[in-house]
Amino acid sequence: MMMRPDAPHVVLASGSASRRAVLQAAGVAFEIATPQVDEAAIKDACRAEDVPVADTALILADAKASRIARTRPDDLVIAADQMLVCDGAWYDKPADMEAARVQLQALRGRKHELVSGMVAWRGGHRVWQDVTVSPMEMRDFSDEFLDAYLALEGPTLLGSVGAYRLEGPGVQLFARVGGEHSAILGLPLMPLLRFLRQHHVLLD
Numbered sequence: 001m002m003m004r005p006d007a008p009h010v011v012l013a014s015g016s017a018s019r020r021a022v023l024q025a026a027g028v029a030f031e032i033a034t035p036q037v038d039e040a041a042i043k044d045a046c047r048a049e050d051v052p053v054a055d056t057a058l059i060l061a062d063a064k065a066s067r068i069a070r071t072r073p074d075d076l077v078i079a080a081d082q083m084l085v086c087d088g089a090w091y092d093k094p095a096d097m098e099a100a101r102v103q104l105q106a107l108r109g110r111k112h113e114l115v116s117g118m119v120a121w122r123g124g125h126r127v128w129q130d131v132t133v134s135p136m137e138m139r140d141f142s143d144e145f146l147d148a149y150l151a152l153e154g155p156t157l158l159g160s161v162g163a164y165r166l167e168g169p170g171v172q173l174f175a176r177v178g179g180e181h182s183a184i185l186g187l188p189l190m191p192l193l194r195f196l197r198q199h200h201v202l203l204d
């Protein structure tokens with residue numbers, strides 16, 4: 001690992017397999033803790049109060065980090081939340097495969113943004129935050145292509161805010177993608193690794 005010997009204990013407050021895989025592959029040593037947060041209720045409240053999407057992502061990330069940080073004041077707790085916005089409408093992880101089909105049909109041939117909010121908490125408060133926006137554009141794929149994609153990927157798509165996975169055959173859904181690959185998968189590494197070096201976690 002690329003960790004400093006005096007690094008604080010790092011906790012990823014997430015139940016996301018994608019985030020865990022991205023951080024692990026980056027050579028960061030961390031523990032996983034899965035926060036119990038009613039994200040839908042927070043999202044609904046933010047939508048009702050016209051909270052901007054970037055602020056909503058940070059509010060959700062804070063909710064996850066603070067739940068775990070409360071009992072771990074000395075650890076560095078990292079959390080993230082990713083929102084999908086298309087022409088002002090917010091999309092969420094699909095409830096089932098039919099919802100995944102409907103969502104992909106709504107996004108095809110159009111541009112959308114993935115808005116990732118990340119926070120770090122230590123000593124009972126937020127010590128860092130970042131918002132990264134990934135511009136995405138789906139091609140106008142056929143229903144035949146969509147049927148084949150849904151059959152191939154199956155329920156793995158239900159864990160993704162876009163009802164797609166960019167890695168693997170999901171890349172065929174797109175006309176163009178923008179920004180870091182890791183940001184699309186839910187954990188923007190460039191800003192996070194910069195912070196971890198500044199916070200004396202990773203070797204500089």
Ligand SMILES: Nc1nc2c(ncn2[C@H]2C[C@H](O)[C@@H](COP(=O)(O)OP(=O)(O)OP(=O)(O)O)O2)c(=O)[nH]1
Pocket residue numbers: 013014015016017018019039064080081082083093159160161162164165166167184185186
């Ligand atoms: N494998 C994969 N996952 C993706 C992709 N795009 C988005 N995701 C996943 C990453 C996150 O797990 C999820 C975004 O939803 P959330 O930010 O609410 O996170 P989630 O509830 O899954 O986990 P967490 O809140 O961190 O416990 O979508 C992709 O292209 N590939």
